[in-house]
Amino acid sequence: MSTVLRRGAPRSRRRRPRVAVALAASGLLALSLSACGGATKSSTDKAASSAPAAGQSGSANPSAAVKKGLTVAFLPKQVNNPYFNISDAGGNTALTALGESYKEVGTTSATDTAGQVSYVNTLTQQHVSAIAVSAQDPGALCTALKQAMSAGIKVVTYDSDTDPGCRQAFVSQASSEALGRSEVDLLGKELNYTGQIAILSAAQTATNQNAWIGYMQDELKKPQFANMKLVKIAYGNDDAQMSFQQTQGLLQQYPDLKGIISPTTVGIKAAAQYLDGSQYKGKVLLTGLGTPNDMRSYVQDGTVKAFELWDPGKLGQLAAYAAVALASGQISGAQGQSFTAGPMGNFTLGAQGVITLGAPTVFDASNIGQFNF
Numbered sequence: 001m002s003t004v005l006r007r008g009a010p011r012s013r014r015r016r017p018r019v020a021v022a023l024a025a026s027g028l029l030a031l032s033l034s035a036c037g038g039a040t041k042s043s044t045d046k047a048a049s050s051a052p053a054a055g056q057s058g059s060a061n062p063s064a065a066v067k068k069g070l071t072v073a074f075l076p077k078q079v080n081n082p083y084f085n086i087s088d089a090g091g092n093t094a095l096t097a098l099g100e101s102y103k104e105v106g107t108t109s110a111t112d113t114a115g116q117v118s119y120v121n122t123l124t125q126q127h128v129s130a131i132a133v134s135a136q137d138p139g140a141l142c143t144a145l146k147q148a149m150s151a152g153i154k155v156v157t158y159d160s161d162t163d164p165g166c167r168q169a170f171v172s173q174a175s176s177e178a179l180g181r182s183e184v185d186l187l188g189k190e191l192n193y194t195g196q197i198a199i200l201s202a203a204q205t206a207t208n209q210n211a212w213i214g215y216m217q218d219e220l221k222k223p224q225f226a227n228m229k230l231v232k233i234a235y236g237n238d239d240a241q242m243s244f245q246q247t248q249g250l251l252q253q254y255p256d257l258k259g260i261i262s263p264t265t266v267g268i269k270a271a272a273q274y275l276d277g278s279q280y281k282g283k284v285l286l287t288g289l290g291t292p293n294d295m296r297s298y299v300q301d302g303t304v305k306a307f308e309l310w311d312p313g314k315l316g317q318l319a320a321y322a323a324v325a326l327a328s329g330q331i332s333g334a335q336g337q338s339f340t341a342g343p344m345g346n347f348t349l350g351a352q353g354v355i356t357l358g359a360p361t362v363f364d365a366s367n368i369g370q371f372n373f
């Protein structure tokens with residue numbers, strides 16, 4: 001994919017309408033670039049991101065009818081990532097079942113915050129009903145998302161949140177705390193709570209990975225981990241090649257390394273691939289978050305013992321139902337409101353508009369055969 005235009009490049013199978021291209025190519029893109037400046041957040045955005053929650057107040061009518069003719073746009077962190085192919089297909093399934101319209105736009109790189117901003121601006125111009133976005137950075141999209149909300153567009157984050165003031169609700173895959181702590185616990189058991197470990201993350205700014213890593217570091221402070229030392233956090237940017245090279249670099253830099261946690265589907269797959277073909281296979285243990293289909297062969301050949309994930313398709317479905325509930329006025333993002341997510345049942349919003357999918361599944365040799373995603 002490295003030959004593909006990186007910034008704002010749309011999926012080839014879903015061409016951007018001409019008007020969108022024109023807008024992005026002219027003033028809007030310039031505006032977004034100057035406002036958000038790629039990975040470096042401007043002070044404007046920092047100020048915007050710390051403002052009080054814009055859209056989580058306001059009244060809602062839980063028995064309002066589902067509006068018809070809605071368009072929900074999915075803007076994943078990265079469009080060429082199999083994880084988001086599954087999650088966004090789930091969004092499409094839910095919207096199709098409701099008779100609403102689905103579309104997906106996004107960048108091919110997971111570190112193209114300016115590209116994400118540009119897409120938000122384009123969707124605002126197109127006046128979609130709602131945007132479901134997995135944010136590459138907690139603050140960089142805030143100015144653009146607040147403009148979208150001011151224009152009446154509902155904003156739900158899924159998978160990776162923005163600062164809470166920049167969206168109405170966040171559809172979270174699972175408790176961040178449970179995810180972070182459990183990955184350390186899985187590796188700790190496998191290593192008999194001894195040795196140097198490293199983390200191979202995604203983008204350095206990713207809200208979700210950083211939240212999980214925070215809890216991993218906290219878990220490591222517990223007495224049972226006194227002999228386990230986190231020596232490095234490396235970033236593979238959800239890029240397969242970079243994640244592979246970062247794994248190689250970790251082993252070169254820390255020859256005594258005993259384990260790696262990679263809380264990204266792209267990272268764990270690349271790390272497993274590296275270990276599998278190296279002298280470290282079976283000696284350096286690996287866990288984290290991966291899809292069963294990506295990881296099956298590495299579990300079967302002993303490179304990986306156990307890892308975890310939620311069902312990305314269900315996450316996308318829930319994001320779509322939440323977006324439709326927001327656009328229909330059934331919820332506004334306030335704590336305690338609830339809505340029905342079709343066959344998935346009822347969900348209630350927690351503090352700061354967080355809607356949690358559920359608990360993740362731990363996959364190992366005993367159950368991986370039962371899962372196909």
Ligand code: RAM
Pocket residue numbers: 077081083084134159160202206208238263264265266289290
């Ligand atoms: C990658 C992305 C995504 C994360 C999964 C686990 O696909 O970073 O945001 O939730 O891994």
